[in-house]
Amino acid sequence: MSSHTETPLEYKSQQSQMNILGFWIFLGAEIVLFSTLFASYFVLEHNTAGGPAGQDIFVLKDVLIETFLLLTSSFTSGLAIHAMRNHDKKGLLTWMIVTLLLGAGFLYFEINEFLHFIHEGATIQTSGFTAGLFTLLGTHGAHVTFGIIWISLLLVQLVRRGITEKTSSKLFIASLYWHFLDVVWIFIFTFVYLKGMVI
Amino acid sequence: MSLDEFFVTGDPLILGSQIAIGLTMIGLLALITYLKRWKWLWNEWFTTVDHKKIGIMYIISGVLMFFRGGVDGLLMKAQTSRPELDFLDAQHYDEIFTTHGVIMILFMAMPMLIGIMNVVVPLQIGARDVAFPKLNALSFWLFFAAAMLFNVSFVIGGSPDAGWTSYFPLAGKEFTPGVGNNYYAIAIQIAGIGTLMSGINFVVTIIKMRAPGMSWMKMPIFVWTSLITSIIIVAAFPIFTVALLYMSMDRLFGTHFFTVASGGDPMLWLNLFWLWGHPEVYIVVLPAFGMFSEVIATFARKNLYGYKSMVFAVAGIAFLSMLVWVHHFYTMGNSAAVNSIFSLTTMMIAIPTGVKIFNWLFTLRKGRIEFSTSMLWALAFIPCFTIGGVTGVMLAMAAADYQYHNTMFLVAHFHYVLIPGVVFAVFAALYYWWPKMFGFKLNEKIGKWHFWLFVIGFNLTFMPMFFVGLDGMSRRLYTYAESTGWGAWLGVSAVGSLIMAAGFAALCYNIYWSFRYAKRDAGNDPWNARTLEWSTASPAPHYNFAVVPKVDRLDDFWHKKKSGKLGLKKSELKPVHMPSNSWTPVFLGVAFGIVGFFLVFEWFTLAIISSVLIIIGLIANSFDYDYGYHIPVEELEEEEREWRGELK
Amino acid sequence: MKALKKVYGLFLLLVTPLILAGCENKLIVFDPKGPVARNLSDLIIFSIIFMLIIVAVVFILFTVIVWKYRARPNDGDFEPKEEKGNHILEIIWFGIPVLIVIALMIPTTKTIYEVEDIPQGYEEEEPLVIHVTSADWKWIFSYPDQNIETVNYINIPKDHPVQFKLTSAGTMQSFWVPELGGQKYTMANMQTNLYLVADQEGSFYGRNTNFNGRGYAHMDFEVQAQSKEDFNEWIHDVKKTANKLTEDQYDELLEPGVVGRMTFNNTHLDWIDHAKGGSADYIHPELYEIQHGEEKEQELDGQPEIESKHQSENDQSEQHSDSSHMEDHSNH
DSSP: OOOOOOOGGGGGHHHHHHHHHHHHHHHHHHHHHHHHHHHHHHTTTEEEEEEEOOOHHHOOOHHHHHHHHHHHHHHHHHHHHHHHHHHOHHHHHHHHHHHHHHHHHHHHHHHHHHOOOOOOHHHHSSSSSHHHHHHHHHHHHHHHHHHHHHHHHHHHHHHHHHHHHHHHHHHHHHHHHHHHEEEHHHHHHIIIIIIIHHH | OOOHHBBBOOOHHHHHHHHHHHHHHHHHHHHHHTTTTTIIIIIIIITOHHHHHHHHHHHHHHHHHHHHHHHHHHHHHHHHTTTEEEEEEEEHHHHHHHHHHHIIIIIIIIEEEEEEEEHHHHHHTTOOSOHHHHHHHHHHHHHHHHHHHHHHHTBBBBBSSTTTTTTTTTTTTTTSSSHHHHHHHHHHHHHHHHHHHEEEEEEEEHHOOOOOOGGGGGSOHHHEEEEEEHHHHHOOOOOEEEEEHHHHHHHHHHHOOOOOSSOOOHHHHHHHHHHHHHHHHHHHHHHHHHHHHHHHHHHSSSSOTTHHHHHHHHHHHHHHHHHHHGGHHHHHHHHTTHHHHHHHHHHHHHHHHHHHHHHHHHTTTTSOOOOOHHHHHHHHHHHHHHHHHHHHHHHHHHHHHHHTTTHHHHHHHHHHHIIIIIHHHHHHHHHEEEEEEEEOOOOHHHHHHHHHHHHHHHHHHHHHHHHHHHHOOOOOSSSSOGGOHHHHHHHHHHHHHHHHHHHHHHHHHHHHHHHHHHHHHOOSTTTTOOOGGGSSOOOOTTTTTSSSSOOOOOTHHHHHHHTTTOOOOGGGGOEEOOOOOOOOHHHHHHHHHHHHHHHHHHOOHHHHHHHHHHHHHHHHHHHHOOOOOOEOOHHHHHHHHHHHOOOO | HHHHHHHHHHHHHHHHHHHHHHSOOOGGGGGGOOOHHHHHHHHHHHHHHHHHHHHHHHHHHHHEEEEEOOOOOGTTOOOOOOOOOHHHHHHHHHHHHHHHHHHHHHHHHHHHHHHTTTTTTTTTOEEEEEEEEEEEEEEEETTTTTTTTESEEEEEEETTOOEEEEEEEESSSEETTTTOOOOEEEEEOEEEEEEEEOSOOOEEEEOOOOOOOHHHHHOOOEEEEOHHHHHHHHHHHHHHHHOOHHHHHHHHHTTTSSOOOEEESSSSGTTTOOOGGGGGGGOOGGGOOOOSSHHHHHHHHOOHHHHHHHHHHHHHHHHHSOOOOHHHHHOO
């Protein structure tokens, strides 16, 4: 870390502070949202209605690749914010682009995985289990997609305006969002895939 | 889909309303054009980010929705006023009680309360606006789009008809195939997003924007209740978001979350619905408690008794509200242990609520009670709500609930909670804060008519329902046999509902009368009140406070007023930073409305195409670097001088 | 619960005028015809007494305070004193509700547990099992041991525990016979359980309380409690005279609609138990389509044709065809 002792740029104005606090509270709401998705998934997990169950369709290799991509992207988004704090526009831009590429890779593998599920006869209409599974994974995937588009737009603003109080606070918030998606994924990895493959 | 499937046809009542709506719309548009008010509407209202104007728009929508929901209620009362009436058929009745419930809770109570919070909270904490003014406007427009979408259902496509709780499997496509319940799923989803953002907005506003010196325990009680309500919104609404998402998936894409077939679980809907639904009751009732507290303290001319215990009571109620959802379905075959636990948690809510009732009574004690209209509402609330409260405790006892569940007793109970708890509060608040919004008071004499008609009508309407409920009448019955003997009770109830309606008419007349004739002399502090909003002009200037006040204690304004420490020094004035108006919120509201409409009809191509509008709105918003503008000192000085006289 | 009896008398003195205001008989919930309902009724009355006391205290305090401290024209510029909270008082009105909650919680929990089991005093007897299957918008009752099935009415022996095994063929309903006991949901793919006893003969009103669509208001049934001899004779008659229910007839019966009473000499449990799944095959979304306006009126008012057919087939086995269930509701 750099040896700054003053307030980071993204916290400088009152409005930025409020934006960041507001976003934390939004993440609180997101936690409730994903908790509900998880709880519903657990309720529906064994309602396969004669269709495939988790262990029939999950492929460990795909999941591990997805996990690796997303975890790495979370790390690189951290590096990007680190660069931002050092007023290193180029570093910020580079690491954010790496993050986005990793995110896109994650999405690629996730879509492949969905196609594989469907190929195995597990569509979203098959059973209570598949409905819960696809919706949980799909909501996470939709968040990742949204994040990629959002951060891309922010990068355009960054290129045009440089690291300012406003752009830095926006990018900081986007990185919080990205880390959050990573945390959700860890839960999905553990409680959907690992649990599904063991039990 | 043919045109007569698209428009609801064949029912003379609906046909009448279709024509009426059509004519009103044309008339309204013509009037605005004639008066050349389009530009004014756009600049002053549609694009505004001013919390007071947004609040007023919420309140206007709430009053309109109150009318719509009230007409639904009257129709129900008319149909059941005598046994075996043929006024409405089963289908029409089912639609009406469904829309009555949804509209009253989500499109009347919520906007009324959020509207009043919008007007009052920033003023009470000495802020110039909420934390995110543009987001605030977006919340409103999403709510408004959702309300319009929901209301259009009864002329286009058909209303939802599975009850405001929309229990599965009934609410699934197998049992209610039409588009009616799609309206429920989509419209409430849109409104819910708006509400969630309001919740976040108010939490941040209250945490970050309080006037210097206003520590937690110096906040007005209404701000406390708003804060806690907002926290419950953030904690509870996402649950409903997911539940509605599942509902939409089941209905639109044939998934099996809640179906009977293929491993769906209808009980999951009940749990998710009430995990949101019970806290929702407190979302609407807690700010109401805050309003009553302000009104009672003001008109008893005393500080609120036991302020601290009030705060803890509200927090306690909020916490417990998350732990009681099962009491909505004690009869679902839960184990005796589960029912006992939830009986206990539910009854525990009575404890903080009781504390509040006694604190209000002791605020009144040794006071000097002035019976203004607004105070009358607050006073009537205490006995009426007590009846709602004690019957709530009776319902909380799981075993006894086996005999009350789904009966008119339950219906009577929650109307005795929600009408005194929310509607009385909204009325009290409207009379109380009206001068702060518009600069003149509502007429007190017409207000008394409004009060007495409404309160008498309310008791006549709902008291008999307790008795028919105990006599075995289940809720949502569109007809009953004469031999049941319920006719007499329900006849009285129907008469009561007409009296209530007359009360509402008196309110509307009062608003009309006061706009035309009331003297514009309210002054900044017409009620001799206690909190900061009364320290600035009425109506509040768009910048709220020329100088952000400094706060030393609870009810700071009251004490400074008594010791003559008020007043504005010219030297204190500095330019005020204000946010600019924005077109994106209203644009996004319309876009969400259009996409929602297409989703309701399952026209997915059109929905996808029109969602481009949403994306455009979001991008425009993200690239908007408007920093707002500053009001120069001279302008402030002039505006302040207008009501203060010469500055020091 | 003997002490309760005394307060019950007191209570009657207090609220009888209210209860009698509209009709001459007692409100149905306070008119139990069996031990389960009596248990609940006692609990309810116990709670009402508490509530009346609370309401009285609040109303009196309220009236006195509002009257005594009203602003008077000759108050001058009297300014009430600011008042801080009083810890002792606040603890008192925190403590009193706590005590009330405890006082209510004990009998509540006791009753919750009691009504889940065979009522006290009847544990010795083997309960009569009746499978209840609710459908849109009718009640189907199967007596597996007797191998008979009825629609929209049941006969039960007096003073004998009955175990209802509740399930639904589609939407969720709630089974309620207020004079005999509390209600319970019926849900497809699962079974809920309810014990009831009638300790006197008579006809009792039963209905669905959970809204489930257009025919909901008409979804009621009659419970006829008979002496054991009469009950056995009824069974005997049914076995002799009633027709068998076929799978096709059953499919038709489950189509949405309101029907009259029917009696059959077998049960549908032979081929489907909705508690164990399989209901999906009986659901026909197209039959739930609605048209606004007049067509719809006909649909409900004119009973579906299926009804008259079954009616005529089963007329000879119809035991109570003369007494419509609504009229039996003993409360007017």
